[in-house]
Amino acid sequence: MARRRAVALLALVLLVAWAGARAQDEVPFVTTPDPVTLAMLRLAGVGAQDLVVDLGSGDGRIVITAARRFGARGLGVEIDPALVDLSRANARAAGVAGRVEFRVEDLFQTELSAAQVITMYLLPEVNLQLRPRLLALAAGTRIVSHDWDLGEWQPERSLTLEVPEKAIGRDKRSTVHLWVVPAQVQGLWCSAGGSLAITQRFQTFSATLSAHGAPAPVVVFDGRIVADRLHAGTDAQAAAIALRLAGDALEFTRFGGPASQFRDRRFTRAGPLGCR
Ligand SMILES: C[S@@+](CC[C@H](N)C(=O)[O-])C[C@H]1O[C@@H](n2cnc3c(N)ncnc32)[C@H](O)[C@@H]1O
Known part of the structure; x- marks a missing residue:
């Protein structure tokens, strides 16, 4: 009887732990290959007037490229402090430290309202968790995602690139999607x-x-x-x-x-x- 109760208790603890596991804890560090970064920023039409926010910014490459190639300002938020240090060093080396900022921050806590462009290379379930906040942004905010979509919210445009240097996946192909936040007129x-x-x-x-x-x-x-x-x-x-x-x-x-x-x-x- 005591053993059965212990097993039931363990099952309950595991269930609660599983339910409480946050999807964002599971997004690994995998870099977006450079041609895909460029395709994302071009698809979003990034320009000098834009603030580009990369959610889960890894080594900072998307934000740094947005500043260096398109003259944008950038903010990268990243949970891993070592990657934030690396991003800051990469920004200095690229000569754009004055235009970009990197923060150790949980992307679910990031204030997004100042962004004109949001970039993401996360996971499908994390994208879906973010979707209500993205839909609530100012009309016209552009969102680009590497590989993963936003479920039933159809992209305005998608394109697929052959990427032989891609670190993961069998296909060596990347898809990038663009959404434009619609005005809320319901x-x-x-x-x-x-x-x-x-x-x-x-x-x-x-x-x-x-x-x-x-x-x-x-x-x-x-x-x-x-x-x-x-x-x-x-x-x-x-x-x-x-x-x-x-x-x-x-x-x-x-x-x-x-x-x-x-x-x-x-x-x-x-x-x-x-x-x-
Ligand atoms: C797939 S990588 C993408 C890195 C970069 N955006 C790129 O495309 O090259 C996802 C990044 O998100 C970070 N990450 C995971 N969960 C996070 C969270 N809750 N808040 C901020 N960053 C997170 C990971 O540490 C990882 O560096």
């Missing part, structure tokens, strides 16, 4: 004489434009959100209807067909009592 929006009801899933949406008192919607359309811009359909250039989130208001920038009656209206978020 909910009911009101203007003089009408309303716009939007349901949003990551960067896709469905919208119903209605005129007050009319028995049927003016128009129903589905589309995509890129940063602060919404467009009907899948092709931004060809879209007949497009909107922009300007401050706290949605405005039509293209208003094909029946939407034209709302061309000059601004839509602001409904209060607790709806649009009237």
Whole structure:
């Protein structure tokens, strides 16, 4: 009886320990090969105006390359102090110590709001743990990930490179993905004489434009959100209807067909009592 209880207790302890194990404890140090680093930074369109934050920055190469090749500022956060020391030495050797910073920090604690670009070479489950925080960033923030995606949040673009020097994996191939944080527009929006009801899933949406008192919607359309811009359909250039989130208001920038009656209206978020 005592033995059974001891076994049950041990099983419970192991279960609690397993449940409490944090995915971030398991991300090993593996470097992104240089051609892949360049592909990530190019895919994100990194430039001199950007702050690039690398989550789990290893030996600092992504942040250092962003500064040296693209003139960006950079922040690397890394849990291993020895790698942070190495990164600082690498930044001095590359002549970019004044533009980059490395911190010993748990990436789950890092304040991300100042970043224009976030880079990651982590693990699938860590990416998924980070996803809610990434989605809450300012619209237009670019995120690039080496190899691992963000689950149901589809990338805007992905590309695959042959990388013979890749240290891990049989394929010697790397994929890099780009996401652009969409504006959060879910909910009911009101203007003089009408309303716009939007349901949003990551960067896709469905919208119903209605005129007050009319028995049927003016128009129903589905589309995509890129940063602060919404467009009907899948092709931004060809879209007949497009909107922009300007401050706290949605405005039509293209208003094909029946939407034209709302061309000059601004839509602001409904209060607790709806649009009237
Ligand atoms: C796969 S390596 C990528 C290194 C670098 N970003 C690159 O692409 O070359 C992941 C890095 O994340 C670091 N890491 C793991 N968990 C972390 C955490 N919770 N906070 C910060 N860094 C972490 C590891 O020490 C490792 O250096």
